[in-house]
Amino acid sequence: MMNLRLDRRSILRGTGVSMALPWLSAMQPAIASNPSSDRPKRFVAMTLGLGLLAENLNPKSDGVDYEPSRYLEPVQDIRDKFTVISGSSHPGVTGGHRAEASLLTANPAAGSGRARNSISIDQYMAKFLGDQTRFASMVLASNGSNSPSYTDSGAMIPAENSPSRLFTKMFIDESPAEQAAHADRVRHGRTIMDLVNDDAKSLSRTLGAGDRDRLDAYLSSVRDLEKRMAESEKWTKMPKPSVDVAKPVDIRNGADFIGQQKLMNDMILLALQTDSTRFVTYHLGGSGSVIPLPGVDQGYHGLSHHGLDEEKMGQLAIVEQEIINTWAQFLRELAAIDEPGGSLLDHTSVLLTSNLGNASNLNNQNMPVLFAGGGFKHGQHLGFDTKNNYPLPNLFVNVLQSVGLEIDSFATGKSTMNGLTPA
Secondary structure (H helix, E strand, C coil): CCCCCCCCCCEEEECCEEEECCCCHHHCCCCCCCCCCCCCCEEEEEEECCCCCHHHHCCCCCECCCCCCCCCHHHHHHHHHEEEEECEECCCCCCHHHHHHHCCCCCCCHHHCCCCCCCCHHHHHHHHHHHHCCCCCEEEECCCCCCCCECCCCCECCCECCHHHHHHHHHCCCCHHHHHHHHHHHHHHHHHHHHHHHHHHHHHCCCCHHHHHHHHHHHHHHHHHHHHHHHHHHHHCCCCCCCCCCCCCCCCCCCCHHHHHHHHHHHHHHHHHCCCCCEEEEEECCCCCCCCCCCCCCCHHHHHCCCCCHHHHHHHHHHHHHHHHHHHHHHHHHHCCEECCEECCCCEEEEEEECCCECCCCECCCCCEEEEECCECCCEEEECCCCCCEECHHHHHHHHHHCCCCCCCECCECCCCCCCCEC
16 A cells, blocks of 8 residues: 655645645654654643632542532543642732733733733744744634733733634635735735844944844844744645634624633634644633623622622632533533544643632632643642642643643743643
């Protein structure tokens, strides 16, 4: 039988149509010694603006034999797919709601609002690995444009909150005129970068050592931008994947927080399944409205500031249970998609967390953390010290290594997380 070797971007062509192939074994390089070493490795961060009630989320016992908590009881069918992590947070991070800025950067200064932020873990991955897909990363939100994703220079990346616009970007080809205009904009931008680069090099010869260092950093960012522009021009010329899915209709009811979560999860699943991107951030910031769920008649944000009021905490638990259930369904769908060497979930790390460990008093300690997939051993509760928290950024080191980056620290994370090991 003839050995077939396919390019990763191979496309099926027919009369007037084209369709991208999924990831196939034949796309594996013949020289790879480990059959799973060249599989696409992915990361999805789902971040909550209003936390989760710790007493309903975290099991009382540690290890693999933990008794499921209230929120985890309905999702025990996928118990072996995720790890519960308690007693962890970002060292030095304070600021209550403002600490959303530190969620994926772990930068203590970001939550203060007085200093520039640093790069977030998703953008760090996209910087080094994002050129392998049409979209280096996707930054999404249920509503608004705020996100926990930050660039090298500490600028927040605005989120896309429309599933229909996202679907269009991923799967609907531009007209020839639009493609030409886009390519022209890219080429024009690259010309400007070439001019800036030349001028900067000329200027460098007249500067002192300190200014040359600063200029070198600037030139490095210019080269990164040129690379991204080149990739953008390449993808403009390639047809988008074809999917047998109708374009979604955006949910206009801003109070339907769970409906928005489900719809955006569907779009994220399509993005990963078609290899349109490998790094996704989805911010479920919260809603001041009454979420349409039986038993809930007060606004979600108001419920999060419950002040230990039993009625409010009871309604909040209904909302949070649905958030967990919807997250778990996303995991089930990832696990149901087979790939060479495992499932889509096996090759995708999925993090659910929030900057608030206690939304009622805006405390940033004891962050809620559920971590799934990615080829790690799961089915356990890693319970750390709730008074002297374990550094959550260590988990980021695990994730960065899992996608193939040779790194042993990230922000205040100086090692991998204790108790979390590859499967």
